Amino acid sequence: MNVSALLTSAGINIGVCALLLSLYSILRKQPGNFNVYFARRIAQEHIKLCDSFSFERLVPSPSWIVKAWGSSEEEILSVAGVDAVVFLRLLVFSIRIFSIAAVICMFVLLPLNYHGQEMHHIHIKNLPSTSLDMFTIGNVKTGFRWLWVHCAALYIISLSACILLYFEYKGISKLRLAHLLGSPPNPSHFTVLVRAIPRCTEETLSNAVKNFFTNYHSSTYLTHQMIYRTGKVQKLMSNAERAYKKLASFTPADLTCVPSRVTCHFCGCVPPAEMYTNELQNVEQKVDYHRTGEFNEAKECSAAFVFFKNRYSAIVAAQVLQSSNPMTWVTDLAPEPHDVYWSNLWIPFRQLWIRRIVTLLATILFMFLFLIPVTFVQGLTQLEQVQHTFPFLGSILKKRFVIQLVSGYLPSVILQLFLYTVPPAMMLFSAIEGSISHSGRKKSACCKPAECNFKPQKHTNIAGQGYTQSGH
Helix, strand or coil, X not given: CEHHHHHXXXXXXXXXXXXXXXXXXXXXXXXXXXXXXXXXXXXXXCCCCCCCCCHHHHCCCCXXXXXXXXXXXXXXXXXXXXXXXXHHHHHHHHHHHHHHHHHHHHHHHHHHHHCCCCCCCCCHHHHHHCEHHHHCHHHCCCCCCCCHHHHHHHHHHHHXXXXXXXXXXXXXXXXXXXXXXXXXXXXXXXXXXXXCCCCCCCCCHHHHHHHHHHHHCCCCEEEEEEEECCHHHHHHHHHHHHHHHHHHCCCHHHHCCCXXXXXXXXXXXXXXXXXXXXXXXXXXXXXXXXXXXXXCCCCEEEEEEXXXXXXXXXXXXXXXXXXXXXCCCEEEECCCHHHECHHHCCXXXXXXXXXXXXXXXXXXXXXXXXXXXXXXXXXXXXXXXXXXXXXXXCCHHHCHHHHHHHHHHHHHHHHHHHHCCHHHHHHHHHHHHCCCEHHHHHHHHHHCHHHHHHHHHHXXXXXXXXXHHHCC
């Protein structure tokens, strides 16, 4: 890849970003999209939507960028919560780190690499056709006396990252502590999830939980709730909740269908509100039917939610080993009610370590499969190898713009398309792993791409260069 191909790729990416920002600026002004972009504000302030047409709605404007940039941290915290503030701080932290690295690389390492070989350097006019290899450490000769500058640059960037991380973590910790102290008590703060309850023929699991915590936590134990495996009823309840939310969002004007020459996009004649009402009634009948059979015969899972009288007792019970056998009476702090991943609570605790090994092996296999597109992308940067592999593209690859497009922009597009397969795969692996909460599942999924994304690209850069060089 040469400098002109790199500039072409950067120009296309900047143009795509400008196009997407313009589309966002136009779409957010359309009344039909207010429920998408301003849902929380409409729900909290009960704003009435106005559908008056204006030409300004069709013209992109950068005013929202100025307003977003000028918002203070307190305003973002009051509107979007702690998670939004932490996410924005992460972006600011990344900008600072990359700014420091860019300054060091642009003004120290690039000139050093460029003059690393005792050779005749090109004129500034021929810079666009220069290969990027002249600006890498591969252009430095063996025994170069200024090689220690690369090590010093790495130490400076790493030290800067550690210092910035320290201050960011200190600020976020204070913000999180203030949020925990200011938030009202949550039922999950007093609840412990107990799994791997040993079965006994003499008593039920519910009585076993009651007797166990009455004996060992008699002063703080309050009550408990067993967990039942009722998948079909849970799906029906989810469908009913979804239909109720859609029905509650309709206005009185939506309760009737106005005669029109344009057919209704739902069914032509049935009003949307009536359709969701009928759906809600059908779900209610199905729930009653299944509860008479399946729900009453549902087996108790070897898991339960145990409630305590204070938060300290719940934390102690969640952290202390409850039995001499670590595979029984396993306790964890219960997630929040809306965060519980119900389908994983019935999984036997003894299966979790098997599931984790399987997901680890699947992640490693996915990592090696991901090497294939990364190696292919690395090969696209070498046009000679592409022409040797695909001879019928020889006439097309002689055009200057096509050369810049193939070697500069096309590899990043192909790699990005394959990267879109990583999040769904990691979410699937995390679900199989047995996470008890949606947030824990997402956290586990976020940790896995670090092994499936960065390391293959790092190792494949070397493998791809060796493969393309061996093709000559």
